[in-house]
Amino acid sequence: MARIASLMVNIAESNSDSLADKELMNQAIQVLDQIFVGQLLVEVSQNPFNPKQWQFIFTDTVTAFLYYRLLTLLLNPLSIQGGLSLAKADDDVHFYQTALHYSNQALEQVEIFEAGDFLYNANFFEDMITNALLTAWARLRQLRSPLQANLAFLYEMHLPLYLEGKLTPTDWQTRQLTEFFHFKANHPLIGASLAKVKLNLQAAKTTQWLDIYHDVDKEAFYLTGLYRKGYSTAIAKMTGMTRQNIDYHLQSGHIAAERHQAAAIVMQLNREQTALLL
Structure with a gap:
């Protein structure tokens, strides 16, 4: 495996029963499973310490972004935040943990960044360009009813x-x-x-x-x-x-x-x- 993409998704500002959020997310995942065959590397998991946060591991960042885009449409009008990361498998045997760490960092930035709801982190010098595009994309979606x-x-x-x-x-x-x-x-x-x-x-x-x-x-x-x-x-x-x-x-x-x-x-x-x- 040359790379791994980690997507962390947070259901923000939810005051509902977390069981309802969990079931809604599970049903959305089942819908998307029909068209993202073989792209999720492991089973989607829910953070046991934060029931509003979900973790997805993909083969690449493009797939993860397309998945997140459809997921937000399905879960509308719930407020969804996401952090995406990429880590490559080299001599560092902890690249899996690195990907999780990067996506968690991105999600933490989203929570304090008012302009967008989705950020990317690969610890690469072009990340800022990607995030400028993601911020503009978020603003377009925020204009919708x-x-x-x-x-x-x-x-x-x-x-x-x-x-x-x-x-x-x-x-x-x-x-x-x-x-x-x-x-x-x-x-x-x-x-x-x-x-x-x-x-x-x-x-x-x-x-x-x-x-x-x-x-x-x-x-x-x-x-x-x-x-x-x-x-x-x-x-x-x-x-x-x-x-x-x-x-x-x-x-x-x-x-x-x-x-x-x-x-x-x-x-x-x-x-x-x-x-x-x-």
């Missing part, structure tokens, strides 16, 4: 971002997602905010996966090509909202900008990861 975040996930069901070999292109399991959203609607902290949301996931169109490196428009001087129109009608049928209302929220929720920012982060993480392992 809970409804817009829900619509962002429904858009992601139709046109999810992925990297070949990192995620498995497959249709989302609508029955499993229906059960997840039903449980989420009964969560003691966030259930009230979701009570009026009625989802018909069976109305979704076929999932069309977009490979980030393949589908970015390389003829442009800026990131483009990862947002496509044509899904408002399907999302309207899933939610009972009008197509015009969906179009408004997709635009005001910065869906296109967030996707291209996420692509920039993936490219930077991949670039740094390659450089660090040389």
Whole structure:
């Protein structure tokens, strides 16, 4: 193993029963297990001393970031914080502990850093560039309402971002997602905010996966090509909202900008990861 990526996730500002948070997280993990096959190196664990904190060990940082991105959409509107790290396996037999230490440091910084909710630490000189991108990405997501975040996930069901070999292109399991959203609607902290949301996931169109490196428009001087129109009608049928209302929220929720920012982060993480392992 040349490297290990550690992702630490914290459910922030939760006043609910930790058992409800634990079950919600477990169900979200089961949903994501369908498309992150073989990317988690060990079973996800919960911090026995802090039940709001979860630890994920991945093959690489790109996969960990894509996982965190979808996890935040699933757990919306819970406030989620994350710390990501990378350690390489060299002569230091403690690289596993090093990765955990780095991600814990990143998460500690998140808790005192008001501008973002996710930071990266590989003890590398380009970490600051990566974190500048992550901070801008966080600000885009913080501008969304809970409804817009829900619509962002429904858009992601139709046109999810992925990297070949990192995620498995497959249709989302609508029955499993229906059960997840039903449980989420009964969560003691966030259930009230979701009570009026009625989802018909069976109305979704076929999932069309977009490979980030393949589908970015390389003829442009800026990131483009990862947002496509044509899904408002399907999302309207899933939610009972009008197509015009969906179009408004997709635009005001910065869906296109967030996707291209996420692509920039993936490219930077991949670039740094390659450089660090040389």
